[in-house]
Amino acid sequence: DGAKHPLTGIAKVMLHFKTLCGLDVNPSKSEIFFGGYSDIQREVLSALQDFIIASEAIRAHYTPLPSDIILASFPKTGTTWLKALTSSILRHSSTLTSSSSSNDLDNLNPHEVVPFLEIEMFGENPLKDITEISSPRVFSTHLPLSFLPETVKTSGCRVIYITRHPADTFVSLWHLYNNKFGTEISIRQAFDEFCKGLAPAGPYFEHVLEFWEARDRVMFVTYEDLKANPEETVRRIAEFLGCKIIVEKIVKECSFEKLRNTSKERGEGVHWSGTKYDMFFRKGVVGDWKNHLTQEMMKELEDLADLKWRGSGLDL
Numbered sequence: 001d002g003a004k005h006p007l008t009g010i011a012k013v014m015l016h017f018k019t020l021c022g023l024d025v026n027p028s029k030s031e032i033f034f035g036g037y038s039d040i041q042r043e044v045l046s047a048l049q050d051f052i053i054a055s056e057a058i059r060a061h062y063t064p065l066p067s068d069i070i071l072a073s074f075p076k077t078g079t080t081w082l083k084a085l086t087s088s089i090l091r092h093s094s095t096l097t098s099s100s101s102s103n104d105l106d107n108l109n110p111h112e113v114v115p116f117l118e119i120e121m122f123g124e125n126p127l128k129d130i131t132e133i134s135s136p137r138v139f140s141t142h143l144p145l146s147f148l149p150e151t152v153k154t155s156g157c158r159v160i161y162i163t164r165h166p167a168d169t170f171v172s173l174w175h176l177y178n179n180k181f182g183t184e185i186s187i188r189q190a191f192d193e194f195c196k197g198l199a200p201a202g203p204y205f206e207h208v209l210e211f212w213e214a215r216d217r218v219m220f221v222t223y224e225d226l227k228a229n230p231e232e233t234v235r236r237i238a239e240f241l242g243c244k245i246i247v248e249k250i251v252k253e254c255s256f257e258k259l260r261n262t263s264k265e266r267g268e269g270v271h272w273s274g275t276k277y278d279m280f281f282r283k284g285v286v287g288d289w290k291n292h293l294t295q296e297m298m299k300e301l302e303d304l305a306d307l308k309w310r311g312s313g314l315d316l
């Protein structure tokens with residue numbers, strides 16, 4: 001019974017899935033694979049189940065330090081870019097001497113530089129000892145805020161949330177599904193699942209809203225602002241992190257072309273969590289939804305945004 005789950009946020013999401021999607025969110029692994037679900041439903045249920053388990057480990061064993069930096073996002077909103085920018089800022093900052101981000105973006109994919117709390121940190125080993133990681137520790141997460149420990153809001157650690165217009169987020173996710181499943185799935189079917197909230201990190205609108213409501217503690221960055229004026233956004237991030245940098249150098253080091261080429265050079269065989277590194281760099285533009293979504297689909301997203309975000313100050 002989702003309502004009895006000790007984590008109210010998780011209970012909320014479980015109930016959301018049950019009522020809105022008509023799906024049991026707690027099936028066994030074999031049921032997920034043989035239970036007659038579609039490819040997307042299988043992918044999402046499997047990811048959600050892993051996230052719930054990792055979330056419990058994170059809540060039990062992760063104590064954020066005031067110096068920790070957490071990069072939070074819904075998938076396909078610019079996570080990879082934010083990871084690159086943050087590690088580049090820390091690496092080039094003249095106000096920081098030692099940092100865990102002395103890794104080189106010339107050779108590594110940003111996902112190798114900044115690990116996910118729910119994957120490399122506590123997903124693979126719930127009891128992982130992270131005390132040895134040098135400060136500032138930089139982690140990322142796709143988990144909804146309510147899946148994270150309360151101390152994320154109270155420890156003084158810095159949280160940066162990147163978000164993106166749902167239409168472009170969805171189109172990027174749909175391409176990822178197509179790539180992963182090796183076949184083009186119906187965009188209408190994928191869109192309906194997305195609108196119902198069936199996505200690997202839970203429902204999009206609630207994900208954004210949870211972080212938005214904590215914005216006195218969370219720095220908000222949008223993919224669109226980054227595209228329109230990367231220098232300004234990078235300056236804001238650096239200020240938030242207390243770093244002194246040469247902005248243009250960071251923007252150049254993290255450009256779409258530069259990061260994509262590094263990952264391409266790594267070759268086809270390199271995978272991260274079942275995803276080829278160069279799959280994190282597809283088109284990298286604002287408004288690709290116009291090539292894929294109908295006006296009616298856009299209207300559906302606008303209506304959803306209106307319904308779910310009304311009164312919050314968020315809009316499309």
Ligand code: A3P
Pocket residue numbers: 073074075076077078079080081168171172173175254255256257259280281282283284285288
């Ligand atoms: P598209 O599929 O629209 O091209 P995430 O990192 O959260 O998985 O998001 C991936 C999206 O960010 C993809 O969008 C990808 O192309 C885009 N992206 C990755 N790195 C980028 C960069 N340096 N500049 C602009 N967009 C980038």
